[in-house]
Amino acid sequence: MSAAVPPREPSSQESPDAGVSRRGLLLGAAAGGLVAGVATGFAGGRAVAAQPTASSGDVVRLDNAVSFYGDAEQAGIRTPPQRHCVFMTFDLTTSSRTELQTLLATWSAASAQLMRGATIGQVEPSQPSAIGDDTGEAVDLDPASLTVTIGLGPRVFGDEYGLAAQKPPLLRELSQLPSEALDPSLTGGDLSVQACADDPQVAYHAVRSLARIGKKLGAASTRWTVTGFGRASAGKGQSTPRNLMGFKDGTRNIVDDADFSQFVFTGDGPDWQRDGSYQVVRKIQMRIENWDTDRVSDQNRVFGRHKLSGAPLTGTVESDTPDFSKTDASGAPVIDPTAHIRLAAHENNNGLKILRRGYNYTDGINQYGFLDAGLLFISYQKDPAQFETLQRRLGSSDALNEYISHIGSGIFFVPSAARSGTYLAQGAFA
Ligand code: HEM
Secondary structure (H helix, E strand, O other), X not given: OOOOOOOOOOOOOOOOOOOOOHHHHHHHXXXXXXXXXXXOOOOOOOOOOOOOOOOOOOOOOOOOOOOOOOOOOOOOOOXXXXXXXXXXXXXEOOOOHHHHHHHHHHHHHHHHHHHOOOOOOOOOOXXXXXXXXXXXXXXXXXXXOOEEEEEEOHHHHOHHHOOHHHOOOOOOOOOOXXXXXXXXXXXXXXXXXXXXXXXXXXXXXXXXXXXXXXXXOOOEEEEEXXXXXXXXXXXXXXXXXXXXXXXXXXXXXXXXXXXXXXXXXXXOOOHHHHOOEEEEEEEEEEOHHHHOOOOHHHHXXXXXXXXXXXXXXXXXXXXXXXXXXXXXXXXXXXXXXXXXHHHHOHXXXXXXXXXXOOEEEEEEEOOOOOEEEEEEEEEEEOOHHHHHHHHHHHHXXXXXXXXXXXXXXXXXXXXXXXXXXXXXXXXXXX
């Protein structure tokens, strides 16, 4: 594992506040409580593009800060995956359009503060009877490349909030897909928050803070959550990490800007939608104790790759392109017809690609005493049908299905980044 490096001057690609600690900002934040601060717009944003940079490559820089505001997509999609992620969905508990606006404005302002490594108000107010605005557990911690990425579920665009005409054209509930065993308590949600950081406490603090704001405003309550660790996908410049099955995950993922434009970001519609993307989230449980009893040659067959090197079974190194037409001496395909990569590869799906940005998770031990763990699968695409097409195929034929179950699911539209001085999806309320 690479070690954290000492603080240094923020680079031009980062927020100018990258080097400012939460502690340093505490006094400034003491000037007003959270909601009061939001009313004045927090004056925190700058007109810079949402930064795709987190810690670069595999080097973790805990002092690195990513900007919330920008004129392209929200951070946390193209951003190379940080090491930890807390994902949470919320139910709207208000039917007031104005209260929904206030919630999005407050969440935006708070997220901008949190991503800078600042508190969202007083931790220890001077009045003995006062309640703190910020819960305090991230004080003294660096920004750790925190990204807070906020998504809007289908209900936001129902008649209730007068936003039906603003609905992103492809936003809808996902179709029923093969091999899913969805638990209603791990499914759906009107809003999503994906908080990723190189420090787990920073990520948790962000989600906790937004949950607290939702409750305080009477606008949103928590629905389901997954705490992810050990990124299970690779971004530009990163080496490929491993999932809990011990395989390198993210070898052939989207990294090129051209692919981001072609497959991930919508690229049309009003400004607040143009750099948006559809976020699909699946909680996928793994039967890891069964997996661990399988011989490694069979595990390799299941994925179509070698466990240790990550090379396709038709190659020798990880970066080799799989040869799906190659056969062995007996004429059988080297990469099995039911292998995960054969079914998912763009070569076998009319060129279709998605961005995978998943994390490992564990829920400890289940009621039967088995290890309870899996993959927090998060994908971004310009059309939810991209995910459905792949999952329909994988769900019906993937050799991996013996070892996994999709138990949770959600779909959200992640609007463009908020420009400085505005809040997320503000254009939808115009
Ligand atoms: C627990 C569930 C899953 C596990 C453990 C898993 C694991 C892997 C691994 C080890 C690879 C090979 C390395 C790589 O190229 O990243 C891979 C590739 C891939 N997976 Fe999954 N995956 C899972 C679920 C899914 C789902 C639900 C989808 C989409 C619906 C998906 C789509 C893909 C795609 C598109 C590739 C790249 C295939 C290629 O181009 O070679 N995976 N996955």
